[in-house]
Amino acid sequence: MIDSVETLNKRVEALRRESLAATRILVSMGTCGIAAGAAPVLAELRRLLAERGLENTVEIVETGCIGQCYAEPSVEILNPESNSGITYGKVKVSEVSMIIDHLADVVPGLETVNKTWYYPEDEANADNRLQARIVLRNSGRIDPEKLEDYLKNRGYQALAKVLTGMSPAEVVKEITESGLRGRGGGGFPTGMKWSFAAAQPAGRKYIVCNADEGDPGAFMDRAVLEGDPHSVLEAMIIGGYAIGADTGIVYIRAEYPLAVKRLKIAIRQAEENGLLGKNIFGSGFNFKIELKYGAGAFVCGEETALIHSIEGKRGEPTFKPPFPAVSGLWGCPTVVNNVETYANVPAVIRRGAAWFRTIGTEKSPGTKVFALAGKVENVGLVEVPMGTALRDIIFNLGGGIRDGKQFKAVQTGGPSGGCLKADRLDTRIDYDTLTALGSMMGSGGMIVMDEDDCMVNIAKFFLEFTLDESCGKCTPCRIGNTRLHEMLDRICTGRATGDTINKLRNLAYAVKDTSLCGLGQTSPNPVLSTLANFEEEYEAHIRDKKCPAGVCTKLITYLINDNCVGCTLCARNCPVSCISGERKQKHVIDQDRCIKCGVCYQACKFHAIDRI
Amino acid sequence: MINLTINNMPVKVRKDSTILAAARKIGIKIPTLCHFELDCFSFEHRIGSCRICVVEVEGRRNLAPACCTPVAEGMVVKTNTLRAINARRTILDLILSDHPKDCLTCEKNGDCELQHLAGEMDLHHVLYEGKMSEYQLDLSCDAIVRDLDKCIMCRRCQSACNDVQTVGVLSGIGRGFRAVVGPADLMPLNESTCVFCGQCVIACPVGALTEQNCRYKVWRALNSGKHIIVQTAPAVRVAIGEAFGMRPGTVATGQLVAGLKLLGFDKVFDTDFAADLTIMEETTEFIERLTKNENLPILTSCCPGWVKFLEHQFPELLYMPSTAKSPQQMFGAIAKSYYAEKMGLKPEDVIVVSVMPCLSKKYEASREEFSPNGIRDVDIVISTRELANMFQEAGIQLNKLEPREYDHPLGESTGAAVIFGVTGGVIEAALRTAADWLSEKELKDVNFTAVRGSAGLKEATVKVAGIDVKVAVCSGLGNARRVLEKIRNGEARYHAIEIMACPGGCLNGGGQPYIHGDSSVLEKRAAAIYKADVDLPIRKSHENPYIKKLYAEFLGEPGSHLAHRLLHTSYKARGHLCEVKND
Amino acid sequence: MSCGDCPDGRKFDLIKEFPEKTKQLNDFIDALDIGPDRNRNRGFLIESLHEAQHIFGYLPRSVQQFVADKLHLYLSEVYGVISFYSYFTDRPVGKYKISVCTGTACFVRGANAVLEEFKRLLVLENGETTPDRKFSLASLRCVGACSLAPVVMVNDQVYGKVTAKMVADIINECK
Ligand SMILES: Cc1cc2nc3c(=O)[nH]c(=O)nc-3n(C[C@H](O)[C@H](O)[C@H](O)COP(=O)(O)O)c2cc1C
Ligand code: SF4
Ligand code: SF4
Ligand code: SF4
Ligand code: SF4
C-alpha cells in the first residue's frame, strides 16, 4: 500500500536495491513484436537461460514497443550499470543461443539497430540524436505489467507532488504554462481545456482518455498503452485532481486487446497499491478509473461522439457548443484528452513547464510521436521535438524510400490531413506549419509514398475511408462525400469529363465549410491537397485517360513486346491464365480476360511486358 | 439580453436564443429542414444535421448552422453572402441528388418543406448526380406508408416517436450513406410496437412518412350503389378549413357537412353523437367503479394509439381502461345495428366511412374485435387531409359553401362531445354527466377549466356531488408513460385519467393538415373547439335527445347487456410483436 | 427480410435454443449496475453487446430483444447501435474470419490486390460469408502492425507482408 510520499520513496529505494541482475534482456512484446514472432524468441531465451543456469544473473524484461517495428522481433541486451546496451533486430529463434553466448559484446554477423533517441529527462545533451523521448520515455524500457518497473522510473512521483504540494489551480497553471497542446489532432491547449472544466461549479465531473486511435496507419497511442499504461493513469488522476473529478474513463478501441489487457492490469495494480481509490497519498482525494470499449467506429474518436458512445448510444457527433468541458458525459463537465497528451503530463509536472518549453517550438512545445509507415525503409514510431524537418524524419530516421524508389509525397494527419511534395521536405513541422500548408498534424500518422503511388487513387482511398466511417448524420458528409468519391471513381476509371476538377474542388470546399463535425470538415483535405500538388496527375487521368503511376487498372494495359523470348514464366504466373503462346515464341495477353493484376509485369525478366 | 447584428441590422435577443430565432425577429426567414419546434409543448428538435440553414459568422472558420448556433454578444452574422448562399444551394443540391424527384405524383405534393425550399432557392438543375438510396416501400400497416427513398435524415420522426411519445420504434440505422431512420432491422411497421399515432408523419418534412391513402376506396364506395354514410370526428371541423385558405381556428362544421353531401354520401353523421354515447357508457362504468372504490383509476379508452401503447408497454395495467369502445367504433356498431335496422338494410349493405384527425383510427377500424361476423363496424377511415384532398379533386370549394346540418338520427350532438377533440375534453364531458348523475341535480356551470390548456399533464381535484374526485389529463404518450409508471409504483393516486396519444389531443392528430411547426395553429384549433362547445344549445351528453331515444328504443339502460355487446370491448397484452415463432 | 435468427433458412430463437448461453449472458448483465433509469442503463449497452456477441457469435434479433429487455431499452435503440458499430454483426460469421487490413499503411503496400485475390478465390464480396459458413471475408482498418503491411488476420492469427500469391496458401491452411 502506498499511502504517502514516504512509503512511495521507501518502496522505490527498496526496489532499486533489489534489482541485482547483472544483465537485463529486453524483448519487445508489443502487438507488432508479437506479430513479427517475438513470442518464440522469448521462449527460446527463457529456455536457454534456464538451461545454462543464468536465471539469477540475467533478468528478462518483456517490454512494450521500442518503436523500431521494422526490426521486430528485437532483443536488447542492457547493462543496468552503464545503461548502455546492444539491440538486435529481426532476431530468429536460431540466433538466440549466439546472443546468449555473447552477452557483453556484439555477435558478429547479426543485425543490430542503433538507438536514435535520447531521454531529455536523463540526458541534457541531445548528442545530435534526432529523437527525444518524453511520451515514450518508458516504452521499451520497462515491463508494462509491473508497477515496480514504473515506480523505479519516477512513476507516480508527479502525482505525489501534485497531491501533497499543489492546489488544483496550480496544476492547471503549470499545464497551461507548459504550452502542452492536445495530441489527438486539433492541438487545442490542454491547460485551457482543463481550466474550462475546473471553472464549472463543483459536482460530478469526468476525465476521459481518448484511446480510440482510429487513424489507420497510426499506432502511437497503442504503443503507449501497451508499453507504459501507468503513465496514462497517473496523468488522468492528476487531471481529475486539477478539475475536481473523481472518475476517469478510458475509451479504448476493441481492436487493441493487448492494450486493454495491460491497462486492466495497471488499473488493478494501482488500486491494490492505493494509487487509485480513496484518499490517495493521504490527501483526501478520491479517484477511480473505468474502461469503456469502442466497437469499430472511427468517428467515435471525435469527442462528442465518444461521449455518446460511452453513454451507449450511436456514436454520432453533436454540435458544439456546448463543449464537453461544460456539458459532456451524462451532461457533466468532461475533459477529453488523447493518450499521448496524458503521457506528457507526469513529465511536465515533474520537470516543470519551463523545462518542457525548452523542447519543441515556441507555439508547439514538446515532442510529437509519429507513426512512420508506407514506402519507407524503417517503419515504426519516432518521437521528435516539434519543429523537426520532414526530411530528417523520412530520410534519417526512416532510412529513406524502400527499394531505391523515388520519394513522391508524404501524407500527414491521416484521412483528415493532406499530402506534401518533395519541395516541402525541409518544412519544420508543428501544428501551425502543417496547417498552413493545407495538411494537418492529426494524430501523427505519416504515410510515405513513392513513384508507384497514384495520388488520385490515394485521395480516393482516403475518401473511401471517411465514407465508410461517416456517421451519416449530416448532409454534406453523408451525400457530399459520396459524390466526391463518385467523381474520383470516374476519374480513376476514365469516365470523367472536363469540368470534373472544378466540380470536385467546389464541392470539397462546401463539404468542409458546412459539415457538422471534424470528420466532414476535414474529409476533403486529401482531395484538395492532392489537387493542389498533383493537378497534372488528375488531368492525365481525365484528359489522356492515363494513370501516370500505373495504378488505376481501368486505365492501363499490359502488352507483350518484341523482347519476349517465350520463357512462359508470365503465362505460368498469370492468376487467370490469360497469357498464351508456344515455348520460345512471343506470347500474347488476352486483353478481355486480363484483370490487370500486374503479376506478369513483375515476373518477366526480359522487360518484355509494357504497362501503358 | 444579447446584442448582435444580422446583415448589418442590430438585434437584441434573449441570452439562450439561436441565430435562427434572432433572424426571425427582424423578419428574415433562414431556410430550415431538420429543425422542428412546437413551443406550445416546449418541444424542440435541434439536431443540426441538414445544414441547409448555414450562415456566415464573422471570425469563424466554418459556416454556422443558424438553427443551433447560440447568439453571442457582438456577434456579426451575414445570412446572404455569396458563400452562404452557394453553400445552401450545394446542400439542397446534395439532398436532391439522393431524392426521387417525383413531386407530381408524391403524396406530399404541395405540402412538402423540401419542395417549398427548392422553389425558393433558385436551383435550376441538380449538379451532383450519383447513386441514390433504395429501400423497400413499407405498406405493411393500415395507417402509415414509409417511403425511405424520400427520407432526408432529419430525424424529426425519431424525436417525435422516441422523445415525445416514448414509443421508441424509430432509430437511426446504419451509418454513412446507408444511414436511414426506421424500426429495428427495418422491420415492417406492423411488426413493431408502433401505435400509429402518426406523430412521426406530421413531423416529417417530406413524403417519406405519409398516411395510407384510402381516398380511392371512398370514391369506389361512393359509386358502389350501396348505402354509404359518413361520420366526422370532433377535431376535423376546426382544421379542415385550413386546407381551403380559411383562418386557423375557423369552425367549419356546416361547410364540412355541405361538402360531404356534395361528395355524394347518403347520410352525413357526426362522430360526436357517438361521443355522447361513449360518455353514457364510460360514466356509468366510472360511477360504478368509484362507488365500489375498485379498479381505480379508470382510464379513458377512446384513443386507439394510447390503447395500443398500453397493450404493449403496460400489460399489467390492462384492467384499468374503461371497456367502452371509442366513439368511432361505437358509431360503427350502432350504424350497423340500430341504424341499419331502422333503414331496413342488412349490415353488409351499409358502408361506414369515418373522417378522422387520426391515423391510428385506420388501424383501430381494422382490429378484429371490431369486425363481428367478419363485417367491419367501420369500413373506411380517411384523415382530415385526405378529405380535403377529395374535396379538391371534386372541385368542392369548402370556403364557398353554404353551411348545412347533419342528418338524423346519428347527427345530433352536444358540446360535451365536441370537446373530445382537445386534451381534457373527454374528462370534462364525463364530469358534466357524472356530476348530474351523482348529485341527481342539474349542474349550472359546465366549464371545468382546471382540465383545459395545452399542458401535457394536468391534475385537478373536482368536487362532484360532495366527493373529491381526483382526475388527471395526459396528452402525448411520454406524459402518459410517466403517469402510468407513477401509478404502477404506487406513487400517485387518481380516480380517473384521460389519456390522448397526441400532444394536445386529437386536434394535433396525425391526420390533420400539416402545421410545419407553427404551434399557434394548434392553439387556435383548441380555442375553436371550446367555441363550438359554447355555441351548442345542449352541452351535456346525457341530455342529447337522440341518445335518450337510442336507449329508449334500442339499448335499454347504459351498461345493459346489449350495450355491452355492442359498445364495449376488451384488451390484450401484446408485448413484442416481433417475437420469433418456431416453425 | 430475415431476422438473422435463421441461419439455415429455418426459424429459431437463439435465446430459447441455447439456455446455457442465455444464462451466461443473463448473469453477465445481472452483475451490472442496472436500475430503472433507462438512460443510465444505456451506458451498459455496448459492453452487454460485446459479451452477447462473444457468447453467441453474432447478434440476431432474439438476442437483441433479450438485451433490450434486460436493460429496459427499446429494440430499435439496440438495433440502431448494432448497425452503427462495425464490430457488431447480426448475421452469423464463418468459422474462419478472414480480415484484410486496408488501413493506409497496408493500402499503399498493396492490400487491395490481396483483398481482390481473397474475393476471387473465395467467391465472396467484402463482408460476406460462404454458404457453408466456413469463411467470412472482411476488410478492417489497421490492427497496428503496420510494419508488417499488408496484414491479414485469420481469426487471431496475424499474417504479415502478404502478397496476392500467398493468398491461396493462407486459405489452404484453414482446414
Ligand atoms: C473524426 C475524428 C476522429 C478523431 N479521432 C481521434 C482519436 O482517434 N484519438 C484522439 O485522441 N482524438 C481523436 N480526435 C480528436 C478528438 O475529438 C479530441 O479533440 C481529442 O481527443 C482531444 O484530446 P487532445 O486535446 O488531448 O488532443 C478525433 C476527432 C475527429 C473529428
Ligand atoms: S461530418 Fe460526417 S461524421 Fe461528422 S456528423 Fe456529419 S455525417 Fe457524421
Ligand atoms: S496483368 Fe495479371 S491478369 Fe493480366 S495478363 Fe498479367 S498476370 Fe495475367
Ligand atoms: S515472361 Fe516475359 S519473356 Fe517470358 S514469356 Fe512472358 S513476356 Fe515473354
Ligand atoms: S417528398 Fe417533397 S420533394 Fe420529394 S418528391 Fe415528394 S413532394 Fe417532391
Ligand code: SF4
Ligand atoms: S409547372 Fe410546368 S411542368 Fe409543372 S405542370 Fe405546369 S407546365 Fe407542367
Ligand code: SF4
Ligand atoms: S406512428 Fe407514432 S408510434 Fe408509430 S412510429 Fe410514428 S410516432 Fe412512433
Ligand code: SF4
Ligand atoms: S422519415 Fe421523414 S421525419 Fe423521419 S428522418 Fe426521414 S425525412 Fe425526417
Ligand code: SF4
Ligand atoms: S389523440 Fe386522437 S388523433 Fe391522436 S391517436 Fe389518439 S385518437 Fe388519434
Ligand code: FES
Ligand atoms: S514494435 Fe511496437 S509498434 Fe511496432
Ligand code: FES
Ligand atoms: S435546419 Fe439547421 S441544420 Fe437543419
Ligand code: FES
Ligand atoms: S494499416 Fe494495416 S496494420 Fe496498420
